[in-house]
Amino acid sequence: MIPAPFTYQRATSVDEALDLAADGGEDAKFLAGGHSLLPLMKLRLAVPTVLVDIGRLGELSFVRDEDGHIAVGALTSHHDVVNSALLRRELPLLAHAASQVGDPQIRHRGTIGGSLAHADPAGDLPAVVLALDATLVARGPSGTREISAADFFTGLFETALEPGELLTEIRIPKPGTAGWSFQKFTKRAIDWAIVGAAVQGDQVALVHMGSTPLRAAAVERALADGAAPPEAAARAAEGTSPPDDINADGGYRAHLARVLVGRGLAESRSRSGQGHT
Amino acid sequence: MIVNGATVEAEVADRTLLVHFLRDVAGLTATNVGCDTTSCGACTVLLDGQSVKSCTVLAAQADGREVTTVEGLAAGDGQLHPVQRAFQAEHGLQCGFCTPGMVMATVSLLAENPRPTEEQVRTGLEGNLCRCTGYHNIVRAVLAAAGGAEGQESR
Amino acid sequence: MSILGTRVVRIEDPRLLTAGGTYVDDLRVPELQGAARVTFVRSPHAHALITGVDASTALAASGVVAVLTYQDINDIPPPPPPPEGGPPPGSEAAPLPMGGVWQEPLLAVDRVRFVGEPVAVVLTDDTYQGEDAAELVSVDYEPLPAVVDPADALAGQTLLFPDAGSNLPVTIGKPADGAAFDGCDVVVERDIVNQRVAPVPMEGRATAASWADGKLTVWVSSQNPAISRFVLAGAFGLDPDSIRVVVPDVGGGFGAKIAVDRDAIIVAWAARHTGRPVRWVETRSENLTGMTHGRAQWHTVKIGGNRDGRVLAYRLEVVQDTGAYPRMSGFLPTLTSLMAVGPYDIAHVETAARVVVTNTTPISAYRGAGRPEATAAIERAMDLFAAEIAMDPAEVRRRNMVPADNFPHQTPCGAHYDSGDYAGALDKVLAGADYAGLRAEQARRRERGDVVQLGIGVASYVEITAADADAGETARLVVGGDGTATVYTGSSSTGQGHDTAWSMLVQSELGIPMDKVTVLHGDTDAIPLGTGSHASRSLQLGGVAVHNAAVEVKDQARRLAADMMEASEADLELDADRGLWHVRGDPESGRTWADVAGHAGQEGLVAAVHFTEAQPTFPFGTHLAVTEVDTETGKVTLLRHVTVDDAGIVVNPVLTEGQRHGGIAQGAAQALLEEMVYDAHGNPLTGTLADYAAISATELPSFELLESETPTPINPLGVKGIGEAGTIGATPAVQNSVIDAVSHLGVRHVDMPTTPARVWAAISEARDSQ
Secondary structure, X not given: OOOOOOEEEEXXXXXXXXXXXXXXXXXXXXXXXXXXXXXXXXXXXXXXXXXXXXOOOHHHOOEXXXXXXXXXXXXXXXXXXXXXXHHHHHOHHHHHHHHOOOOHHHHHHOEHHHHHHHOOOOOHHHHHHHHOOOEEEEEEOOEEEEEEHHHHEXXXXXXXXXXXXXXXXXXXXXXXXXXXXXXXXXXXXXXXXXXXXXXXOOEEEEEOOOOOOEEOHHHHHHHHOOOOHHHHHOXXXXXXXXXOOOOOOHXXXXXXXXXXXHXXXXXXXXXXXXOOX | OEEOOEEOOOOOOOOOEHHHHHHHHOOOOOOOOOOOOOOOOOOEEEEOOEEEEHHHOEHHHHOOOEEEOHHHOOOOOOOOOHHHHHHHXXXXXXXXXXXXXXXXXXXXXXXXXXXXXXXXXXXXXXXXXXXXXXXXXXHHXXXXXOOOOOOOXXX | OOOOOOOOOOOOHHHHHHOOOOOHHXXXXXXXXXXXXXXXXXXXXXXXXXXXXXXXXXXXXXXXXXXXXXXXXXXXXXXXXXXOOOOOOOOOOOOOOOOHHHOOOOOOOOEEOOOOOEEEEEEEOOHHHHHHHHHHOEEEEEEOOOOOOHHHHHHOOOOOOHHHOOOOOEEEEOOOOOOOOOOOOEEEEEEXXXXXXXXXXXXXXXXXXXXXXXXXXXXXXXXXXXXXXXHHHHHHOOOHHHEEEEOOOOOOOOOOOOOOOHHHHHHHHHHHHHOOOEEEEOOHHHHHHHOOEEEEEEEEEEEEEOOOOOEEEEEEEEEEEOOOOOOOOOHHHHHHHHOOOOOEOOOEEEEEEEEEOOOOOOEOOOOOOOHHHHHHHHHHHHHHHXXXXXXXXXXXXXXXXXXXXXXXXXXXXXXXXXXXXXXXXXXXXHHHHOHHHHHHHHHHHHHHOOOEEEEEEEEEEEOOEOOOHHHOEEEEEEEOOOOOEEEEEOOOOOOOOHHHHHHHHHHHHHOOOHHHEEEEOOEXXXXXXOOOOOOOOHHHHHHHHHHHHHHHHHHHHHHHHHHHHOOOHHHEEEEOOOOEEEEOOEEEEEEEHHHHHHHOOOOOEEEEEEEOOOOOEOOEEEEEEEEEEEOOOOOEEEEEEEEEEEOEOOOOHHHHHHHHHHHHHHHHHHHHOOOOOEOOOOOEOXXXXXOOOOXXXXXXXXXXXXXXXXXXXXXOOXXXXXXXXXXXXXXXXXXXXXXXXXXXXXXXXXXXXXOHHHHHHHHHHHHHOO
C-alpha cells in the first residue's frame, strides 16, 4: 500500500531532469503521471530510490501538425490525447485508443510517454503506435535519438530506452488510408485487454499476444497478397506467443485474435474513404 | 497546497500519498482508501478541477496545486452542491464509504460532459466501485444532477 | 396518513455527503490519541510449518513499538474444550471456531494453513513505518503440500489437522435412498459448482482498541456490537462489564463482518498486552485473503420427474469447502439443506453435506449465507429438467410451485414457510418482462443465425430471513420532556438506513416527527444487549421491537394524559398527525408529547422491549435476466434484469429498492464475473482488485423492480427481510440466461462465473460433439 522510502526531486527543465536522473544512477526513475509506476511502487514490486518528477515539464505536452506527421509530446495526458481536435481528425485510432485506457481519473494523470515507456504488452497504446509506424524521440546524456516503434519494445516491460534516457516525443506519420479500428476485448470495461487489435488501413498490431505488442505480420502479408480480410484475419495468431493467465489460455487468445482482427479489418474498411471517424 | 480553498502547508515524507496528506495532515477524513491497486476510486478528489485517484498521486506532485474534496463542495452557507442533493434525493448511497469519491468523480464527469447518456454515466464511473447500491441509484443521481433523468422510469 | 409505505429520503445522508462517514480509520477520539498502528505479518504459504521467527531487525527499525508473536500471548486463557459428544453447533450470530483438534489459534503457533494467516503483529508509531517494519520480520517456513481441491481434501492424503485424522469436520444428512427416483420418466444428474467469492465491502476490516483503568474499549467495523462484546469477554476471560464495544460507521458488511474475527481479537489483545492504544486498518490485498470468503460449495444435483412437467424427486449433495478453519461448523450447508426445495412442492427431497477443510481463506457468511447456494442448485436443476423434457422453463416452475392457498407450508426439508404467492410472482415478472416478446426475439435471432444471441433466464426462489428469530432484538425508546424521542436499537446498520426506518416507525405510531427522533446504535455502554444485523433480520426484529416499544410508550402516555386531563383513557385519542393527545371530540384540549413526557418524571417515558419471533419468515420472488452472448467470443452482456422480491409489507420503498439493487448486483456479479481463484499450491491468483473482478457500473443495466407485498402473520408489521433476497434470485437467473442463449448450440450447462473463456469453451465443446 505504501511505497518503500525514496527521494523525490522535481525537474524544472528537460536538461535538469536528465542531470537528476544521471546523478540518481541505476535506481532513479522518471515520474510522469505516475499511473504505471506508482501502482508498482505501492505493491513494492518496484523500489526506485530516486524519483525525478517531470510532471511539470509543460513543454513536453503538446499535439502539433508537423508537415507529414503529427508530433505528440510524451507528457500529453491520455485525456488531452482523447480531446485533441487535431488527433481526432488526423489520428482517430490514437485518440480513440487513449479513451480506452483505464478510467477517467487515470486518463487525467497518465501520459502517452509514461504508457509507452512502461511497455506493458497488455497496454493499449504500445500496439497503437506500433500499428501507426511511429517514431519515438528520446533524449539522454549523449543527446537526442529516434527509435522506430518496431525497435522500441524489446521485451516484457522493457524498452530500448537507456537508463537516464527520457522519452520526449512521439512522431506519427499521417496515415495513407483513413480506415481504422480499435478492438479491445475485456471481461470488465476497466480491465486490461485480454486481447486487442489496432488497425490502421492494412496495418495491424496486436495487444497481449506476446511479451511485447506485435505487428500481425502474417495478416499484413496476406492482405498485401490480395487476400480478402476474413482470410487474412485467419492468420492473426501466426508468429505470436499468447500468454496463459486466469482470464484466458493461449488457445483462446489466439482465437480471439483472429476474431478481433477480422472485425477490426471490417470496421476499418467501412470507415475508409469517409474522411472522418 | 490549496485544499478546499484554504492553504495547507506541511513537511512530509517524500513518499506521502496525497490521500494520506488530505486525511492526516489536512484533517479531511471524508476521502477514503478502498484498495491498493488504483482500482476502486474511493479516494477520488479533484486536482486542479480534474478527478484523480489521490492514492496514486504523491502529495509532492500536488504541491502548489488546488485540491477539492467532498468536504469542499457545499456552499459556504451549507447549501448542498447539486450533486450532493441529487445523491440524497435518489438514494445513491448506503454505507457511504465510496460516496465521497463517487461524488467527486461525478462532479468531474459532469464538468466535462454536462448532459451524459446513461451509458456515458456508467462508463464515466467505471473507475469507481460501489458494493452496496448496485449503481442503479447512483446513475439516477448523476442524471438528475445533470438536470433531467430523461426516460428513467425504472426503479 | 401514516408515513409507513411512503418514499422518504434518508436522514443519514447529509452527514455522509458532506463531512463523510466516521469509519474506524477516521476516529479521532481522545482514547486513541497516540495510538500505535498495527501491521500484520502474514503467511505467504498456504501450508507450512513455522520453524523460526526473527524479529530483531524489525525491532531496530524506526518507529517500532513492539513485535508480537504467539509466544507473547501469556495473558489470556486457553480456549475451552469442545462439549462432550461432538463439535459445537456454530451459528450465524456467533460463529465460534470449532474447538479441540480443529482449534484456530490467535497468532500462528507452529504451522500456517492459508496464505494470509497471521503470524505476528508489528506495532509502530505510524502506518508507513508499519509496512516497512513488517517486511523486516523474518519467518522461516518449511512448506507442506497444499490441499486446495475439495476432492483432494476428501482423499485425505495431506491433513491440515493431523490429530483430526481427516479433513472432514462435519458430515450431515442421510445416504441416498436407492428407490427415490423410481417411477420418474426422466432423471437428470449433474455436478455444478457454486464458486468461492469475496465479499469486498468497500471498507475492509478495521479495529482500534484501548486498555485503560481496567477497561477494554474496542472500536470495530462490525455488524454486531453486543455479541462482539461477549465474544471478546470469552476470548480474554474478562467480565463483559469491563469491555466496551463501539461500532462507528461501517462501510459495508454483507455477512463477513459478523461479530469480531480472529484478527480483530488479536488487535484488541495487543492493546491490552502493551498498554498502548492501537489501530489496525487492513489494506485491500489483506482483505481479499484475510477476510472470510463466501459460497465455495460443490453440488451434485439429481432431479427426476415426468414428461408432464411434474418433478417427483430431488437430491442435493453438497461438499462445503470451509477453508483452513471450520469457523462456521456445518452452519452454511445446514441452511442450504433447509432451503433446498425452494418454492416447489416436490414429494421426495434428500440432502446431504460434507464440510472439508482446505488450505485457503476460511469461509463464512456472505449475503445469503447458504441460501443462494440452495437456490442456484435447484434453479439449475429445474432448467436441466425442463431441457430434458423440452418444456418451457417458466412453465415447469409454475407446474411445481406450492400454490398460494397452501400456507403456512411445511416443506420436506423442515422449513415452515409463513406466506407466499410463488406463481403470482412468476407471472408478474413474465408479464413485466414481456416474456413472449423476448422468446420471439430469441427465435428470430436463432433463425437468422445471428452472431449475438439472446438468452432469457428465470429463477424463482424462497428464502429464510431472521433464521435466528428466537434471539430477537432489543429496542429502548425514551420520549423526553422536550418532546423528542431517542431510540436505542440493538440493530446495527452497515448502510441499510435503519435510522430513517426506525424514525419512520416512531413517527407513524406516536406522531413525533422524524426530525425529533434520534436513533442510537453501536455503543455497548448505551446498548449492552442486542443481537445486531445479519440474516436480513433487522426490520422484522429490530424494527418491530421499535414499533412495540412505541406502542408501550403510547400506552404509558395514555394513562398519564388521562390523569393530566382528568379524563378516562377510553376517551383519549392520539392525533398521530400532530403528535397531540386530546379528548375525543375536543381537539383543542390537547397535550403535546413534551407535556406528557414531562409529567412522567425526570426520565420521561421509557419502554424497553426484547422482541422475538415465533419463527423465521420467508420472502420469495422471481428474477428474469436477459443476456446477450457473442457466440464468436463468448462475451456476455447483461441487458435487462426484472424482479419481484416480495418481503411482505414495505416500510420505505426507497430503502427496499436500494437493498434489491445492491443484492441483484452482487448476485449478478457471481454469475458473470467474480471468483476467488487459487493455484495448485494454494496461492491466491485474485488477490487484488485488479485481478478479482468486482463488478462495476459498466457491466450492469438499470434494474426493473416490480412491486409485490404479501404480508407475514409472524409479526405485527407484516414485514420480512429484504437484504439478501436480491442476491439469491439474481445469480441463478443470470446463469440460466447465459446457458439459455447458447442452448440451441447444444450447451446444457456453464459453471459460474460465465466468463468469456468459459462460455467460449462450452460453445466449442458443444460444437465439437455434434
